[in-house]
Amino acid sequence: MEQANNTTAILTATGNLQAKITGAINHNYNVSQGELAKGENGWKITSIEFIDGKSRYEFQFRIPSLPDDGSEHKYSLNNVNALGYFYDGSRLFVASVGEITVTLKDNRMRGSFHFSAYREDDSTHKIEVSEGAFDLQNDAGSFTARLDGPGQPYPEFTARQVGINFHDRPDGPMPSYYVTEGRIVNYDNIPSSEDRISVFTNKGIAPGRYQLDLTTDNVRVHFLRIGGLSIGTQAYKGELIVEEVADSGHAKGSFNCTFINRDEEFTAAGKYDVFQQ
Known part of the structure; x- marks a missing residue:
């Protein structure tokens, strides 16, 4: 990395x-x-x-x-x-x-x-x-994905750390939301570097199937690489299946979606099962 x-x-x-x-x-x-x-x-x-x-x-x-x-x-x-x-x-x-x-x-x-x-x-x-x-x-659990296509940074994503973060926005205009993510962090040098896949879900959503696109505001999936040839991209099509909502402290689900990295597409098919400690 x-x-x-x-x-x-x-x-x-x-x-x-x-x-x-x-x-x-x-x-x-x-x-x-x-x-x-x-x-x-x-x-x-x-x-x-x-x-x-x-x-x-x-x-x-x-x-x-x-x-x-x-x-x-x-x-x-x-x-x-x-x-x-x-x-x-x-x-x-x-x-x-x-x-x-x-x-x-x-x-x-x-x-x-x-x-x-x-x-x-x-x-x-x-x-x-x-x-x-x-x-x-740290929180506990698992977060994995298979990446495929010409724009993929590597074929397999297996998080070394996972977490659930709550972003409270009581005064708006954006709603409060949770970020459930897996991270591959490289601490060998200062400053540290990392790759992340993050699932954004608005507070209060119900379990179910959600379509992913750039206009959807209640759920999103992001891929982020910080350091080197940085990548920051939101899935522009695909599906997110929410089995357990993050509001409960246990986020579980799966996704199959498509990103664009420097004009080249790659897909991510993954699943997550994360518990707050």
């Missing part, structure tokens, strides 16, 4: 991450979005905050594997035991000294952190991160 090119991403795990940043950057970081990703070598914790709707701030930590029993574990952020990064939209700050304390229970990770970090390309620029705390939990 291509690496991100300083483009924005939205992470949708339940929870929050906050910290105070001083020095070369002065900012009180406080967001309700984050991500937990478990790999062969441990956990990656990521959180993103949008600044002025254009740039972004991003925290990322990499820690060893730990038991899911609620026990407390402390790691030095010294690029040996654990890693800590802060990205300000154009510059990467790498933690040189600091500590992160974490617990894990039922796929819910809580912790605190503090560190000093220098710009990767200029050690004269330093930040201090203090009062850091987070409480994050």
Whole structure:
């Protein structure tokens, strides 16, 4: 997968991450979005905050594997035991000294952190991160699709993370809606990159069959690639079958639809079964 090119991403795990940043950057970081990703070598914790709707701030930590029993574990952020990064939209700050304390229970990770970090390309620029705390939990389930056609980015989509997000719009003019999505996220570089298939359903819709087109406003299916040769496209024809509505905290259904990627079509035939934790 291509690496991100300083483009924005939205992470949708339940929870929050906050910290105070001083020095070369002065900012009180406080967001309700984050991500937990478990790999062969441990956990990656990521959180993103949008600044002025254009740039972004991003925290990322990499820690060893730990038991899911609620026990407390402390790691030095010294690029040996654990890693800590802060990205300000154009510059990467790498933690040189600091500590992160974490617990894990039922796929819910809580912790605190503090560190000093220098710009990767200029050690004269330093930040201090203090009062850091987070409480994050991923949703559970599955989201898969078969992609076909000349415009398809690859043949098989199998999400590594899934989620249900609610967007409340009590004052209109657009209705409130849910986004049920599967994500393939690459955290190997900062900034992170990802592919997503997202099913948008308005609050209050009933289970059933829905036709997909660019004028339908109660259901939509999107494919998004963030990073590299970015893709952002909405299905312009097809069908969405909603078996369980996201309002209940359990979204289940299937879709068979067509997208256009740089003037070439591709189809996506998939299914999803996602639970909020």
